[in-house]
Amino acid sequence: MAQPPKEAASATGAELPAGLDPERLFSGDRVALARALTAAENETPAGLALARAIAGHLGNALVLGFTGAPGAGKSTLVNACIGELRRRGRSVGVLAVDPSSPVTGGAILGDRIRMSDHGGDEGVFIRSVASRGHLGGLSATTSRLIDVMDAAGKDVVIVETVGTGQSEVEIADLADIRIIVNAPGLGDDIQALKAGILEIGDILVVNKGDRPEAGECARQLSAMAAMGGRERPVIVTTATTGEGVDKLVDAIGELAAKMHRRLSPAGRAARILRLDAQRRFRDLLNRSLSEEIETLAREITAGRSGFADAAKTVIRKAAERLRAESPHGK
Ligand SMILES: Nc1nc2c(ncn2[C@@H]2O[C@H](COP(=O)(O)OP(=O)(O)OP(=O)(O)O)[C@@H](O)[C@H]2O)c(=O)[nH]1
Numbered sequence: 001m002a003q004p005p006k007e008a009a010s011a012t013g014a015e016l017p018a019g020l021d022p023e024r025l026f027s028g029d030r031v032a033l034a035r036a037l038t039a040a041e042n043e044t045p046a047g048l049a050l051a052r053a054i055a056g057h058l059g060n061a062l063v064l065g066f067t068g069a070p071g072a073g074k075s076t077l078v079n080a081c082i083g084e085l086r087r088r089g090r091s092v093g094v095l096a097v098d099p100s101s102p103v104t105g106g107a108i109l110g111d112r113i114r115m116s117d118h119g120g121d122e123g124v125f126i127r128s129v130a131s132r133g134h135l136g137g138l139s140a141t142t143s144r145l146i147d148v149m150d151a152a153g154k155d156v157v158i159v160e161t162v163g164t165g166q167s168e169v170e171i172a173d174l175a176d177i178r179i180i181v182n183a184p185g186l187g188d189d190i191q192a193l194k195a196g197i198l199e200i201g202d203i204l205v206v207n208k209g210d211r212p213e214a215g216e217c218a219r220q221l222s223a224m225a226a227m228g229g230r231e232r233p234v235i236v237t238t239a240t241t242g243e244g245v246d247k248l249v250d251a252i253g254e255l256a257a258k259m260h261r262r263l264s265p266a267g268r269a270a271r272i273l274r275l276d277a278q279r280r281f282r283d284l285l286n287r288s289l290s291e292e293i294e295t296l297a298r299e300i301t302a303g304r305s306g307f308a309d310a311a312k313t314v315i316r317k318a319a320e321r322l323r324a325e326s327p328h329g330k
Pocket residue numbers: 068069070071072073074075076077107110111114162207208209210211237238239240241
């Protein structure tokens with residue numbers, strides 16, 4: 001007989017989602033993991049109860065971010081990396097984050113198909129994350145999903161994002177190790193450069209190594225990788241055949257071993273919170289403080305106030321506005 005779900009004792013009295021037994025989740029049970037991921041996608045009281053239940057079981061997973069231009073071969077490469085990680089005895093969770101498509105979008109379906117080699121493997125769990133409808137933002141949701149995969153005992157959690165916008169850079173920033181996937185022949189020489197994501201990469205990959213232009217692409221990337229005084233491996237892979245994938249997984253292992261400390265779950269949350277607070281503050285400035293700002297600006301040009309004092313006044317007014325909007329601190 002199935003046990004009824006344990007109630008999470010909490011200040012708010014919120015219960016865990018129906019049918020979700022944390023012990024099963026910790027043991028890596030697939031059904032429990034699927035349920036927990038769904039619950040974590042929403043910041044409902046049940047989702048928060050789940051967060052409390054798993055809080056003591058976090059911090060073991062190595063989080064890898066695979067980011068790169070659309071069609072660079074990220075999903076195919078992730079699929080190949082899963083194979084290599086499994087050969088090395090690691091369990092793997094994958095979050096395929098789709099920034100543009102609706103839930104039923106083709107890209108997600110495509111990712112599922114490309115990663116479907118591991119469908120029968122108990123040590124692999126793949127989940128698509130649609131971009132729409134996340135309270136607190138996509139990166140916040142992704143962070144919670146990483147925690148759930150971590151609590152379920154996944155040794156490695158892979159997050160795949162298309163590197164074309166700010167939210168993708170934010171999501172890549174959740175990873176302990178960021179792998180930027182490039183490919184020759186995507187239009188520009190190196191597309192990722194345009195998006196400004198090359199700088200955040202810890203490992204730079206030239207995928208589609210079977211293409212004749214791959215060598216030149218790798219040379220260009222190596223030259224760029226050397227700039228800025230931070231040495232970073234440049235690895236050529238052919239995801240479709242698996243060539244070079246062992247070298248990539250080696251490089252990941254070396255970096256992981258060299259890292260002083262992985263990003264803690266709270267460290268991850270802090271990164272998001274900082275960005276989220278900035279975004280809310282910016283919204284507030286644009287939305288409801290324009291009059292005050294114009295008034296202060298006149299004070300500045302009239303020589304009655306300095307910029308520094310005026311800026312502090314803006315921050316104070318923003319705080320007052322926030323308090324007025326949500327008197328209960330929500
Ligand atoms: N020739 C060649 N084709 C590849 C290689 N890796 C991936 N592809 C092909 O490139 C296409 C895109 O691969 P995906 O893995 O879907 O690329 P992606 O970066 O995940 O794409 P999005 O998720 O849509 O951004 C597919 O047709 C793959 O078969 C490779 O190493 N060599």
